Amino acid sequence: DIQMTQSPPVLSASVGDRVTLSCKASQNINKNLDWYQQKHGEAPKLLIYYTNNLQTGIPSRFSGSGSGTDYTLTISSLQPEDVATYYCYQYNSGYTFGAGTKLELK
Amino acid sequence: QVTLKESGPGILQPSQTLSLTCTFSGFSLSTYGMGVGWIRQPSGKGLEWLANIWWDDDKYYNPSLKNRLTISKDTSNNQAFLKITNVDTADTATYYCARMRMGNWFAYWGQGTLVTVSS
Numbered sequence: 184d185i186q187m188t189q190s191p192p193v194l195s196a197s198v199g200d201r202v203t204l205s206c207k208a209s210q211n212i213n214k215n216l217d218w219y220q221q222k223h224g225e226a227p228k229l230l231i232y233y234t235n236n237l238q239t240g241i242p243s244r245f246s247g248s249g250s251g252t253d254y255t256l257t258i259s260s261l262q263p264e265d266v267a268t269y270y271c272y273q274y275n276s277g278y279t280f281g282a283g284t285k286l287e288l289k
Numbered sequence: 290q291v292t293l294k295e296s297g298p299g300i301l302q303p304s305q306t307l308s309l310t311c312t313f314s315g316f317s318l319s320t321y322g323m324g325v326g327w328i329r330q331p332s333g334k335g336l337e338w339l340a341n342i343w344w345d346d347d348k349y350y351n352p353s354l355k356n357r358l359t360i361s362k363d364t365s366n367n368q369a370f371l372k373i374t375n376v377d378t379a380d381t382a383t384y385y386c387a388r389m390r391m392g393n394w395f396a397y398w399g400q401g402t403l404v405t406v407s408s
Contacts, residue, residue, distance in 0.1 A: 184352065217394045219336075226385055226401055227328075227336065232394040270336055274393035277352065278338040280328075 185209050187271055187281035195289040202258040204284045206271035211251050215275035218247055218256045221283075222267045230269075231256065263288060291315035293325075293386050293399035300405045307373040307404060311386030318344055318364045324389035325369040327360065329382040330401075337382075341389065342369060376406045 186209040196202050206216065214234040219227040229238045231247035234254060244259040258265055266288055271281040293313040301307060309327070316323055327339040340360040341349045350358050359372040369386060383403050387395035 215393070219395070221336075226398040227395070228398070229394055229396050232392060232396075238396065272336075272338075272394075278326075278341070278349070278393070280336040280338060283335045 185212060185273055185276050185279050187273055187279050189269075189271055189281035189284050191284060192282070193285045193287065195287045196261050197289045198261055198263060200261045202261050202265075202286065204256040204269050204286070206249075206254045206256070206281050208252045208254070208273055208275075210276075212273045212275035214250060215273055216247075216249065216254050217272045217274075218245075219270045219272060220265075220267045221270065227270065261286075261288075291388060291397045293388060293397060295384055295386050295399045295402035297384060297402045297404050299403070300407060301376060302408055303377045303406055304375055305406075307371075307376050307380065307406075309371045309373075309384055309386075309402065309404075311369040311371075311399060313367050313369070313386075313388065313399075316388060316390070317367065318342075318362050318369065320344055322391040324393075325362070326387050326389060326395060327369075327371045328385045328387060328395070329380075330385070331379075331382045339384075340371060341393075343389075378406050380404070381406045 188207045218231040221227040235247045268283045297309045324343040326341040342360045362369045383401040385401045388397040
């Protein structure tokens, strides 16, 4: 089974900061990775699919990158509405969510 | 407009079988490339993928739960189903269904249904 490790578990940042969330796979997942945002009490929302494709309707301050085992979600300028937990999800071999990174405002 | 809505028993006892229904609109599970997945989330914890079913009836299960899971669909009534046998308190969670199309990403999600396993 492929394990997905997200870091950090909790991230505190200020409005306007550039924020980087990391997701590391236990083996090469060939860019078969998505990022989901989940706000408190809501269903998850797809932000990025297949590593770097922005889902329709998602602000352009969100971007994804990576290859092999290492992937990154970047928020170019943090907004208050971005407070949420972010999950990566791989589907290269089986299907696995990471444990999430909780993003808070400083 | 794509919508999905989960329904379930709310509460059930240990050892019983959990039956969940995902009723959707705005797409058909008989259309090439369409799929529905089930994901769950215990309160305060992360997401766990459970199972996927595709338009061609191809099915995939979480290996850690495979012996207890059965996913199915009713294309005529725009529904997908998940059964989990022999539940225990660890199966207490909010259960989501979500749509896939051509890729394995979940672009549309239901609101989730809370299932509590308690004696």
